[in-house]
Amino acid sequence: MQYAPKEEIDARIAKVKVLMKKASLDGAFFHYKIDYYYLSGTMQDSLLFLPVDDEPVLFVKREISRARRESPIGQIMPMRSVKEIPGHLKPMKKIGMQLDVVPYNDVVKFQELFGNAEFINVSPLTKEVRKFKSPFEIALMEKAAEIQKKVYALVPELLREGMTEIELGGMLEARAKAMGHEGLLRVRSLNYEAYTWHVLSGRTGSIVSQSDSPMGGLGLSPAFPVGASMKKIKRNEPVLVDFGICYHGYQVDQTRMYAIGKMPDLFSKAFEACREIHYRVLDKALEGLTSKELFEYSKQLADRLGYGEYYLGFKPHKVRFLAHGIGIELAEFPYIAATHTYPIEEGMVFAIEPKMVFPRKGACGIENTIIMEKGRYRVLTDNDEDIITV
Amino acid sequence: MQYAPKEEIDARIAKVKVLMKKASLDGAFFHYKIDYYYLSGTMQDSLLFLPVDDEPVLFVKREISRARRESPIGQIMPMRSVKEIPGHLKPMKKIGMQLDVVPYNDVVKFQELFGNAEFINVSPLTKEVRKFKSPFEIALMEKAAEIQKKVYALVPELLREGMTEIELGGMLEARAKAMGHEGLLRVRSLNYEAYTWHVLSGRTGSIVSQSDSPMGGLGLSPAFPVGASMKKIKRNEPVLVDFGICYHGYQVDQTRMYAIGKMPDLFSKAFEACREIHYRVLDKALEGLTSKELFEYSKQLADRLGYGEYYLGFKPHKVRFLAHGIGIELAEFPYIAATHTYPIEEGMVFAIEPKMVFPRKGACGIENTIIMEKGRYRVLTDNDEDIITV
Numbered sequence: 001m002q003y004a005p006k007e008e009i010d011a012r013i014a015k016v017k018v019l020m021k022k023a024s025l026d027g028a029f030f031h032y033k034i035d036y037y038y039l040s041g042t043m044q045d046s047l048l049f050l051p052v053d054d055e056p057v058l059f060v061k062r063e064i065s066r067a068r069r070e071s072p073i074g075q076i077m078p079m080r081s082v083k084e085i086p087g088h089l090k091p092m093k094k095i096g097m098q099l100d101v102v103p104y105n106d107v108v109k110f111q112e113l114f115g116n117a118e119f120i121n122v123s124p125l126t127k128e129v130r131k132f133k134s135p136f137e138i139a140l141m142e143k144a145a146e147i148q149k150k151v152y153a154l155v156p157e158l159l160r161e162g163m164t165e166i167e168l169g170g171m172l173e174a175r176a177k178a179m180g181h182e183g184l185l186r187v188r189s190l191n192y193e194a195y196t197w198h199v200l201s202g203r204t205g206s207i208v209s210q211s212d213s214p215m216g217g218l219g220l221s222p223a224f225p226v227g228a229s230m231k232k233i234k235r236n237e238p239v240l241v242d243f244g245i246c247y248h249g250y251q252v253d254q255t256r257m258y259a260i261g262k263m264p265d266l267f268s269k270a271f272e273a274c275r276e277i278h279y280r281v282l283d284k285a286l287e288g289l290t291s292k293e294l295f296e297y298s299k300q301l302a303d304r305l306g307y308g309e310y311y312l313g314f315k316p317h318k319v320r321f322l323a324h325g326i327g328i329e330l331a332e333f334p335y336i337a338a339t340h341t342y343p344i345e346e347g348m349v350f351a352i353e354p355k356m357v358f359p360r361k362g363a364c365g366i367e368n369t370i371i372m373e374k375g376r377y378r379v380l381t382d383n384d385e386d387i388i389t390v
Numbered sequence: 391m392q393y394a395p396k397e398e399i400d401a402r403i404a405k406v407k408v409l410m411k412k413a414s415l416d417g418a419f420f421h422y423k424i425d426y427y428y429l430s431g432t433m434q435d436s437l438l439f440l441p442v443d444d445e446p447v448l449f450v451k452r453e454i455s456r457a458r459r460e461s462p463i464g465q466i467m468p469m470r471s472v473k474e475i476p477g478h479l480k481p482m483k484k485i486g487m488q489l490d491v492v493p494y495n496d497v498v499k500f501q502e503l504f505g506n507a508e509f510i511n512v513s514p515l516t517k518e519v520r521k522f523k524s525p526f527e528i529a530l531m532e533k534a535a536e537i538q539k540k541v542y543a544l545v546p547e548l549l550r551e552g553m554t555e556i557e558l559g560g561m562l563e564a565r566a567k568a569m570g571h572e573g574l575l576r577v578r579s580l581n582y583e584a585y586t587w588h589v590l591s592g593r594t595g596s597i598v599s600q601s602d603s604p605m606g607g608l609g610l611s612p613a614f615p616v617g618a619s620m621k622k623i624k625r626n627e628p629v630l631v632d633f634g635i636c637y638h639g640y641q642v643d644q645t646r647m648y649a650i651g652k653m654p655d656l657f658s659k660a661f662e663a664c665r666e667i668h669y670r671v672l673d674k675a676l677e678g679l680t681s682k683e684l685f686e687y688s689k690q691l692a693d694r695l696g697y698g699e700y701y702l703g704f705k706p707h708k709v710r711f712l713a714h715g716i717g718i719e720l721a722e723f724p725y726i727a728a729t730h731t732y733p734i735e736e737g738m739v740f741a742i743e744p745k746m747v748f749p750r751k752g753a754c755g756i757e758n759t760i761i762m763e764k765g766r767y768r769v770l771t772d773n774d775e776d777i778i779t780v
Binding site for chain 1: 452561565574582606
C-alpha cells in the first residue's frame with residue numbers, strides 16, 4: 001500500500017491556498033472525501049479544515065490511527081460532531097465549502113456554527129488544481145493502466161458465444177480486482193453511479209439511459225438501467241468493452257471493440273473513422289486549440305467522414321463532450337466539450353472517446369487515457385487498438 | 391426485467407401523502423434517486439414532484455422513453471433544468487425536499503424558484519414508509535436471497551489456501567452478477583460507499599476503518615481502505631464472508647464463517663455465542679420489545695456469555711447497532727440500536743449481525759436478513775449456518 005508523501009500533499013495544499021487567497025477566502029472546510037483525500041492522503045471519515053494563512057487540521061471521526069498513518073498532515077485530531085470544531089478557530093468572514101456536493105442540512109450546521117460568515121463553493125478551486133497531475137499521480141495512473149492492459153488481454157480468452165454481457169463484465173472485474181483494481185469508480189454526482197462493467201453487444205449498444213453517455217446500455221433492471229445486461233453475446237455483432245480501472249483511487253478508462261466471428265462492415269468502417277478522429281484531435285490539441293475548438297473540429301471531421309448523424313450518439317441523445325478529464329474522479333477537468341474554453345495543456349490527463357451509435361443496431365468506438373506532456377501526448381492505455389475477432 | 395405495477399406505486403404514494411398532510415406540506419420534490427425510484431419505479435434521470443392533493447408529475451432529463459416504460463406515473467414530462475418547472479404549479483408555503491442528501495446548491499435553486507416557501511426535510515417521511523415492505527418488495531428480496539444462497543454455496547468450492555481476500559471476493563461477485571446481482575449496494579451517505587466484497591481473514595478481521603462497522607478490513611489502498619485486501623488467506627484462521635446481493639435494487643445481507651483446515655477454538659466458541667444472541671434477540675422481538683430494549687438485551691446476553699468486551703467490536707471502536715433495516719438502501723429503518731425506540735413489527739425487514747472482534751486476532755459472527763411476519767420471523771437468507779471448513 002502506497003501513501004502520499006508529505007511533499008506531494010504540501011504542494012497540493014499550497015496550490016489550493018493560492019486560489020483561496022484570490023477568492024478572498026479565510027478558510028475552507030472539505031467535507032466530501034474525494035477532495036479531502038486529495039489534500040490529506042486519507043479517506044478515513046474526516047473533515048479537513050484549511051485556513052488560508054495557517055496549517056491545515058484534519059478532524060477524524062473514524063479511524064484516527066489509520067488517518068495518522070495514511071496522512072502526512074501535521075495536526076490530526078479526533079472529532080465526533082461538527083459542533084466540536086474548536087471555538088479558537090480565527091473569526092472568518094468568507095468560508096469555502098463544497099456546496100456542489102455537501103447536503104443542504106450539513107452546510108446549514110456549519111452556517112450556524114459560523115454565524116455571520118459568507119459560504120462560498122470551494123469545489124471549483126480544487127477542480128482547477130486537480131486538472132493538472134503530478135508525477136506521483138501519473139505513476140499511480142500508469143500502474144492502473146498496467147492492470148488495464150492485462151484485463152483487456154483477457155477479453156479474447158474469455159469472450160464466447162452465448163455468454164451474457166454481465167457475465168463477461170463480471171469476469172473481467174474479478175480478474176482486475178485480483179490485480180489491485182478497487183472495484184469502484186467515482187463521480188461527483190448525487191444520482192449518477194459509475195461502474196466498470198460497461199459491456200454492450202449488438203443492439204444494446206444503441207440503448208440510451210440516464211447516464212450522460214452516447215450509449216447507456218440496457219443494464220440489469222429499472223434500478224440499475226445502465227451497462228452490461230443479461231443479453232447473450234452473438235456471433236457477428238459488435239462487442240464494445242468500456243472498462244475503467246481504479247488503483248489507489250486513480251482511474252484510467254479505455255474502450256476496445258471485439259467480435260465473435262466477423263465484425264459487420266458498418267461497425268468496422270465506423271471504427272476506423274473513430275480512430276482517425278481520436279488521433280487527429282490529439283494532434284490538434286498539441287497546436288494549442290481550446291477545448292471547444294477541438295470539439296468543433298472533431299464534429300467537422302465526423303461530418304466529413306460521413307458519420308455526423310451517428311457521432312457521439314444520435315439525435316436527440318447526442319452528448320456534448322468528446323473527452324473527460326480523469327483522475328480520482330472519472331469525470332473531471334479537462335473536458336473536450338462544446339462549452340469548455342481552456343486549452344489542453346501539459347500535465348493534463350483525459351480519456352478521449354469518439355464513438356458512433358447507430359439506432360437499433362449498436363455502437364462502436366475507441367477510448368484511451370491520454371497524458372499531455374511537453375510538446376507531445378502519451379497514450380497511457382497503450383495496448384492493441386485493432387478490432388479483435390475471436 | 392420486472393417493473394413496479396401501478397397499484398404498488400399508487401399505494402406507496404398514498405402512504406407518503408398521508409405523512410405529508412400530517413406535516414402540513416403542500417408538495418414535495420424528490421431529487422435523490424433512491425426515493426424517486428421507490429415512488430415512481432424508474433431511476434432514469436428525473437425529478438418527482440408530489441403535490442399533496444393532486445397527481446404526481448415526473449420530470450425527466452434522460453431518458454424519457456425508458457422512464458415511460460418503467461414508471462406507471464400518469465404525467466411524465468421532459469425537463470432539462472429545474473428552471474423549466476412549470477409556473478402553473480400551485481403556490482406552496484411548505485415544500486418537502488430531501489435536505490439530508492441533496493447538495494446545498496441544488497436546494498438553493500429550488501428556494502429561488504419558490505420565493506417565500508419554507509423548505510422541510512421530507513426524507514424522514516419516506517424512510518418511515520419504507521420501513522415496511524410490501525409483498526412485491528418481499529418477492530424481489532426473496533429473489534435476491536436465492537442468488538445469495540447460490541453464491542454462498544460456491545465459497546467452499548472457491549476457497550483455497552494462498553488466494554487473496556480480494557480474489558475470493560471478486561470471484562463471488564462475478565458469479566453473483568451472472569445471476570442478476572447488480573454489483574452496487576446503496577447507502578444514503580455523502581462519503582460512505584457500500585461494496586459487496588467484505589471478505590476478511592484472520593487479523594484483517596480486527597482492523598477498523600471509516601465505516602460504521604465493528605470490522606472495516608484493510609482494503610486495497612488509502613483510497614478504498616475497507617473490505618477485502620491483498621492479504622493471503624491462510625490455513626486455520628477465520629474467514630468471514632459478509633456479502634450483499636442487490637436484485638432490482640433490493641438488497642439482502644448475510645455473513646458466514648469459513649476456515650481452511652480448522653477454525654481456531656476462540657472463534658468457533660465466539661461464533662456459537664453470536665448464533666445464540668441472533669436467535670434469542672429474534673425471539674424477544676416477537677414479544678414486542680422496542681429496538682433499544684432489544685439492543686440492551688443483546689448486550690446483556692453477550693456479557694453473560696463472557697463476550698462483552700468483544701461484542702460488536704472492541705473499545706473504542708464498538709458500534710451501537712445490532713441490526714440494520716434493508717431494502718433499496720443497505721441501511722434503513724428499522725435498526726436494532728442503542729438510540730431507536732420503536733418496536734420491531736410485521737412487514738419489517740432487517741439484517742441482524744452479532745459479531746465478535748478480537749484485537750489483533752480477527753473477527754467472527756453471523757448475519758441473516760430477516761422478515762417479521764404475523765407472530766413469527768422468517769430467515770430470508772436461510773442457507774447453512776454452521777462454520778464450514780474445507
